[in-house]
Amino acid sequence: MIEIKDLHKSYKMGSNSLHVLKGLNFSIKEGELVAIMGSSGSGKSTLLNILGMLDEADSGEYMLDGVPIKNLTETKAAQYRNKFLGFIFQSFNLINYKNALENVALPLYYQRMPRKERQEKAMKYLEQVGLKEWAHHLPNELSGGQKQRVAIARAMAAEPKVLLADELTGALDSTTSYEIMELIQRINDQGNTILVVTHEDDIAHMCKRIVYLKDGVIEKDEKIKQVRASAYVQ
Amino acid sequence: MFNRDRWKEILEVLTSNWFRTVLTAFGVFWGIFILIILLAAGKGLENGINQDFGDIATNTMFMWTRRTTKPYQGLPKDRSFEFKREDVQTIRDNVPNLRFISPRNQLGGFSSGGNNVVRGLNAGAYNVYGDYPEIINQDPMTVTSGRFINYNDINEKRKVAIIGQGVKNDLYDKGEEVLGTYIKIQGVNFLVVGTYKKNSSDGGEEAQKEIFVPFTSFSQAFNYGEDVGWMAITAEDGHSISVLKEKIIDVMRKKHKVHPEDNRAIGHFDLYEQYNRVESLFAGMRWIAIIVGTFVLLSGIIGVSNIMLIVVKERTKEIGIRRALGEHPWSIKKQVILESIFLTIISGMAGIIFGALFIYAVNALLANVGPVDMFMNPSVSVRVVATALLVLVVSGLLAGFIPAQSAIRVRPIEALRNE
Numbered sequence: 001m002i003e004i005k006d007l008h009k010s011y012k013m014g015s016n017s018l019h020v021l022k023g024l025n026f027s028i029k030e031g032e033l034v035a036i037m038g039s040s041g042s043g044k045s046t047l048l049n050i051l052g053m054l055d056e057a058d059s060g061e062y063m064l065d066g067v068p069i070k071n072l073t074e075t076k077a078a079q080y081r082n083k084f085l086g087f088i089f090q091s092f093n094l095i096n097y098k099n100a101l102e103n104v105a106l107p108l109y110y111q112r113m114p115r116k117e118r119q120e121k122a123m124k125y126l127e128q129v130g131l132k133e134w135a136h137h138l139p140n141e142l143s144g145g146q147k148q149r150v151a152i153a154r155a156m157a158a159e160p161k162v163l164l165a166d167e168l169t170g171a172l173d174s175t176t177s178y179e180i181m182e183l184i185q186r187i188n189d190q191g192n193t194i195l196v197v198t199h200e201d202d203i204a205h206m207c208k209r210i211v212y213l214k215d216g217v218i219e220k221d222e223k224i225k226q227v228r229a230s231a232y233v234q
Numbered sequence: 235m236f237n238r239d240r241w242k243e244i245l246e247v248l249t250s251n252w253f254r255t256v257l258t259a260f261g262v263f264w265g266i267f268i269l270i271i272l273l274a275a276g277k278g279l280e281n282g283i284n285q286d287f288g289d290i291a292t293n294t295m296f297m298w299t300r301r302t303t304k305p306y307q308g309l310p311k312d313r314s315f316e317f318k319r320e321d322v323q324t325i326r327d328n329v330p331n332l333r334f335i336s337p338r339n340q341l342g343g344f345s346s347g348g349n350n351v352v353r354g355l356n357a358g359a360y361n362v363y364g365d366y367p368e369i370i371n372q373d374p375m376t377v378t379s380g381r382f383i384n385y386n387d388i389n390e391k392r393k394v395a396i397i398g399q400g401v402k403n404d405l406y407d408k409g410e411e412v413l414g415t416y417i418k419i420q421g422v423n424f425l426v427v428g429t430y431k432k433n434s435s436d437g438g439e440e441a442q443k444e445i446f447v448p449f450t451s452f453s454q455a456f457n458y459g460e461d462v463g464w465m466a467i468t469a470e471d472g473h474s475i476s477v478l479k480e481k482i483i484d485v486m487r488k489k490h491k492v493h494p495e496d497n498r499a500i501g502h503f504d505l506y507e508q509y510n511r512v513e514s515l516f517a518g519m520r521w522i523a524i525i526v527g528t529f530v531l532l533s534g535i536i537g538v539s540n541i542m543l544i545v546v547k548e549r550t551k552e553i554g555i556r557r558a559l560g561e562h563p564w565s566i567k568k569q570v571i572l573e574s575i576f577l578t579i580i581s582g583m584a585g586i587i588f589g590a591l592f593i594y595a596v597n598a599l600l601a602n603v604g605p606v607d608m609f610m611n612p613s614v615s616v617r618v619v620a621t622a623l624l625v626l627v628v629s630g631l632l633a634g635f636i637p638a639q640s641a642i643r644v645r646p647i648e649a650l651r652n653e
Contacts, residue, residue: 052558079562083560087558107560110559110565
């Protein structure tokens with residue numbers, strides 16, 4: 001699903017440049033649940049931004065579902081993001097004057113799906129994350145866990161090829177984190193490809209594979225035995 | 235563009251900070267309001283002045299003789315001369331495109347002050363004019379009873395008179411029959427066959443205190459012979475009397491043996507020129523109104539632009555999220571511009587409505603307290619309002635353009651960076 005070859009990225013900081021990614025190679029197949037781990041400064045956020053087409057690599061290849069991602073115009077990038085990717089952020093990033101349902105329907109709106117159809121579909125995904133009754137509540141009326149679940153529903157609404165989660169449990173307490181991870185695992189069980197960036201060991205071990213990043217290179221890339229989050233959830 | 239979600243969002247954004255939105259809108263509101271009021275005030279003044287001009291045909295000149303100032307063809311300077319009745323035909327033959335040429339004679343007014351008209355025990359001093367029937371087109375009046383002078387009067391030299399409302403009030407008792415009675419003008423009896431009333435507020439009382447008699451009977455009764463006191467000449471529509479008057483005066487100079495360069499021998503008053511002067515004053519005032527209004531409006535628009543910039547700044551993160559979710563940059567730009575246009579139009583419309591209400595109130599007040607000198611019926615035309623609306627749309631577009639540009643410059647990665 002994702003193919004990366006010899007990816008380089010450096011940032012200019014005044015006169016000197018900071019080499020953040022130093023030639024990454026890896027691939028993710030369909031249906032995988034991969035954690036990218038690393039301390040701060042290891043380049044994991046940069047990698048995620050590049051994978052998310054929010055940023056572009058200096059050199060190297062990036063193929064997403066067989067489509068080369070290179071030299072995209074803003075318009076094309078917006079299209080690909082909408083079609084291929086679902087984002088889940090640490091700080092949820094819901095639009096606070098839109099209710100849960102509208103937030104979930106947003107990516108569909110950008111696809112110009114008719115209003116009715118869009119709302120039905122959004123409702124379906126809200127139901128899937130267990131928030132049907134909260135559909136017409138504004139984000140500030142929801143708890144952190146609920147917000148993240150709305151965000152997950154939103155990420156899935158456009159039926160993307162890959163879900164990209166950036167520290168998705170970073171703002172949540174551990175109980176809620178496990179609940180969210182349980183949801184992520186369930187979504188993965190349905191065959192969705194998910195990539196989780198985290199620095200929390202227990203979250204990483206709830207994935208099926210961990211890629212360790214250190215100083216811009218892959219230190220270790222191993223398949224692990226998945227810890228089911230349901231074990232922690234009552 | 236007319237999509238429910240987009241408009242819902244526009245309303246959500248604009249209503250999320252009511253106070254700020256209203257303050258911003260006030261700038262544009264005030265600009266349009268001032269523009270409308272200024273234009274209406276200008277129009278009111280114009281209407282007032284035009285009213286004072288009355289119905290007098292404005293494409294008209296008056297011409298009279300004075301003493302010559304240059305000797306010519308053996309004739310001395312300081313010679314006095316008179317226009318003659320035949321001059322009318324001479325002018326007709328030599329100058330085309332003239333609609334009316336009315337020779338006139340006058341008693342009272344300029345020449346003397348004493349009472350010249352008597353009826354029974356009543357007497358008064360009035361302007362008495364010897365006129366042709368056409369004069370009613372050049373110095374319009376409403377005949378309120380009886381009739382005006384006609385050509386039978388002229389040809390048969392009938393001693394008939396048409397008197398003004400003011401004359402009637404002076405010489406007759408209330409309710410007394412006027413038509414068929416006689417008045418004595420400088421000792422000569424004239425049969426009253428009509429009464430008139432002038433619309434013009436100019437001259438006020440004076441204008442209603444005139445007496446019109448046939449030119450020929452006037453000449454005979456008061457011993458004027460073929461002399462003509464002055465002429466009122468009106469050009470045809472589409473021809474300016476200001477252009478034609480040179481030719482007319484030239485013809486008269488030749489006829490009366492006046493030196494071609496003697497500019498003082500024939501006096502004239504060009505109503506058209508005066509009217510044009512006033513007209514250009516109004517045009518100037520309109521321009522001032524437009525310029526002042528536009529600048530006030532401009533400051534309002536800058537206000538809108540400013541606020542939109544702040545809104546975009548505030549929503550940087552939101553715009554970043556939207557772009558991460560795959561919103562087209564153009565869609566974001568359109569959103570910002572629409573917000574700006576919407577705000578501008580709503581506040582502009584409010585300005586137009588309040589301006590119209592204000593004008594309405596002024597008109598109602600004027601109607602109540604009666605006519606005010608030189609001011610009447612302030613108004614703005616639909617064309618002006620339509621133009622103002624168009625200007626609003628365009629300025630909304632401009633006001634939104636820079637903020638919209640800065641909105642799509644937001645890079646998602648920066649917007650989403652966790653603090």
